[in-house]
Amino acid sequence: MPSTELILASLKRVANAWWLLAAIWHLCLAIITGLLIGGNRPSRKLAGVLMSLPVLSASVMAWAGGNPFNGTVFALLTILLVVFSVRLPGRVRIAPLWVLIPGLALTAFGWVYPHFIETSSSFGYLYKAPVGIVPCATLSILVGLTLVLNGLDSRAFALTLGISGLFYGVAGIGRFRVAIDAVLLLGAILLTIRAFRRRRAPEPSATGQVPGRITAFGIGPRLAFSMLPYSVLALGVHIDLPHFGRMTAKSSPVFLVAGAALIAGGILLWALGERVVIRAFRAGRLQTSGIYALVRHPMYSAALIFVIPGVALLLRSWPILSVAAGAYLAFRFLVRREERYLQDKFGQEFTDYRARVNAVVPLPRLVLDPHQKADAGRGRG
16 A cells, blocks of 8 residues: 555645546535525435535545546445335435434535645635545545434444544544544544434435425525535635636626626515515415516516626626526526415415416516416416
């Protein structure tokens, strides 16, 4: 086996050479985390298989860096995780609070794992930390996610990751003198202990949707929290790489005026929507007049079409603008819950309203033929 110095040098070289791959894994994890926060509960089979992919990536990187031991171990680990995942029934569950909090902490630690990476500022760790490249960074975030997801209710899956984390945590501290791997070691101990606890059978669910009442704010808080990981990632890229993704190198009055106008328009649109919807919600009626005669979700429209793009123009930032695109995709997924609630509550009144008013684009919808009403059920906007 190579010396400790050679292994550390190889890990450092690979981590810095392949930071773009790490950024891609951060993006994927941000999307997955946002979906979980947004209330999506994928099947345990899908979750387990997806979680095995960064392990496979770390195996490939180990072989590329001349470390056949890590390459072999992580290849076998990938196979085990996939095998244990494909037979898992039901959907994932969020762990109890006493497991959830350390799970989130360990996930955040893996997200910004500060060893091996060379970066000009601390913001670089938001997307350059060697997830999917270096063993301990990869295991940290996966052990953390497994804790958050209640071990996928699989003793075999949880033990496999827990024992792997124990081994690499001890090796990182003992042989390689990487003191921060104590965080991975503690998380792996908790996951291993959790794996042996008696588990309550997962509650059956036909749709996997998390029940809950709709408030006057609708899916707004859920949408905001679901986009938080990606927004932090985009902001980190914007700050740490000022010339990467910049719309233009020079400031221009056009960007300033357009950005300020969009933000002002968004604030006005949000105020017009918020002012009446709370009263309508409390009165138990469907708001269809005023700004709601032009767009069904003016407050979401304000953020997606006006405020976020306006901020992106002020900063001249493509990464920030991409947050609007990501938020729109999250909106399309999450808003189905809100519109099901409105459909159940108001019936045909909401069906007719949806047929004639766009979801987020504040422009009149021209109904050209009777078939367009049928399309309204798809929530086009």
